[in-house]
Amino acid sequence: MELRKDYVLNRWSYIAEGRGKRPMNFSKPIDGDPKKHELFAPGNEHMTPPEIGRRERDGKWYLRWFANKFPAVSTDGDPTIHTADGNYTWSWSYGYHEILVETPDPKQRSWDFDVNQVHEVLQVYNERTTELLSKDHINFVSVFKNSGREAGASLPHSHSQLIAQSIIPPLIAEKLEFGAKDGVCAYCNVVQREKDGVRKCFENNSVVAFTPYAPRSNWEVQIFPKRCVNKFTELSDEELRDTAEALHFIQTRLKIMSAPYNYHLQYSPSDKKLHAHIEVIPRMNSWAGFELSTGTYINTISPEQAAEFYRTGE
Ligand SMILES: [Zn+2]
Numbered sequence: 001m002e003l004r005k006d007y008v009l010n011r012w013s014y015i016a017e018g019r020g021k022r023p024m025n026f027s028k029p030i031d032g033d034p035k036k037h038e039l040f041a042p043g044n045e046h047m048t049p050p051e052i053g054r055r056e057r058d059g060k061w062y063l064r065w066f067a068n069k070f071p072a073v074s075t076d077g078d079p080t081i082h083t084a085d086g087n088y089t090w091s092w093s094y095g096y097h098e099i100l101v102e103t104p105d106p107k108q109r110s111w112d113f114d115v116n117q118v119h120e121v122l123q124v125y126n127e128r129t130t131e132l133l134s135k136d137h138i139n140f141v142s143v144f145k146n147s148g149r150e151a152g153a154s155l156p157h158s159h160s161q162l163i164a165q166s167i168i169p170p171l172i173a174e175k176l177e178f179g180a181k182d183g184v185c186a187y188c189n190v191v192q193r194e195k196d197g198v199r200k201c202f203e204n205n206s207v208v209a210f211t212p213y214a215p216r217s218n219w220e221v222q223i224f225p226k227r228c229v230n231k232f233t234e235l236s237d238e239e240l241r242d243t244a245e246a247l248h249f250i251q252t253r254l255k256i257m258s259a260p261y262n263y264h265l266q267y268s269p270s271d272k273k274l275h276a277h278i279e280v281i282p283r284m285n286s287w288a289g290f291e292l293s294t295g296t297y298i299n300t301i302s303p304e305q306a307a308e309f310y311r312t313g314e
């Protein structure tokens with residue numbers, strides 16, 4: 001398993017050959033007992049790697065997290081980055097890869113959760129992020145959810161993933177570079193403007209959600225705490241609940257469209273300023289040749305039109 005850098009660019013790739021063996025149980029029917037294939041369901045706990053933690057109600061778990069059986073990264077090798085012959089820069093794929101199962105019910109999707117459940121999921125993200133960031137050689141913990149096959153989920157049972165890495169990913173590095181100038185947060189200004197604008201989708205006491213001015217996909221949404229915090233762990237529990245309310249609201253709208261989607265947390269892993277936020281990226285249109293060749297995105301739904309759908313549900 002290797003982490004490799006592009007010849008020239010600040011662009012990195014993990015080579016994780018073992019992940020090709022992941023179970024893909026979207027396509028049924030399957031042979032034998034279907035229960036056997038519900039890897040994340042109660043009764044099959046022995047089929048996952050050892051549990052790291054759980055939350056229980058009445059003696060039964062409703063959130064459960066453990067190492068990914070098919071990790072993209074591991075701590076089996078050396079995190080030191082080497083360069084040979086000028087063009088080949090690599091290290092071991094160093095890090096921790098965890099799964100958070102968000103419900104015991106294999107059929108429940110996260111857009112069916114109530115706000116409490118989303119809130120608890122965010123609380124566990126915070127707990128795990130804090131723990132993983134405290135470990136040696138870990139410089140960023142990527143927290144993300146893939147919902148639906150088109151969004152890259154290999155199993156339909158609702159879950160999120162955390163990948164703790166040795167590098168600061170380029171997208172985060174770019175946000176750290178441009179997200180604040182002379183110590184003044186660029187995003188605070190964005191939040192103030194979008195809060196009262198045509199792209200606003202949702203607002204409560206602590207949080208505003210809007211479709212970004214220049215989205216990467218149709219229906220993209222960004223959720224920002226109004227208070228400028230570097231990490232979600234800096235939010236009060238009430239503010240975190242308000243964040244959950246926004247994420248819940250957006251997902252209920254995505255349910256109307258049966259949209260596959262990804263969401264992920266963006267934050268500063270260091271003291272450097274970056275206004276923490278969540279990006280929700282529906283995958284109704286696919287990135288193709290133009291997007292891959294240019295890093296520029298074609299949208300067929302304007303963010304203003306998308307925001308109206310989020311506000312009204314129509
Ligand atoms: Zn800010």
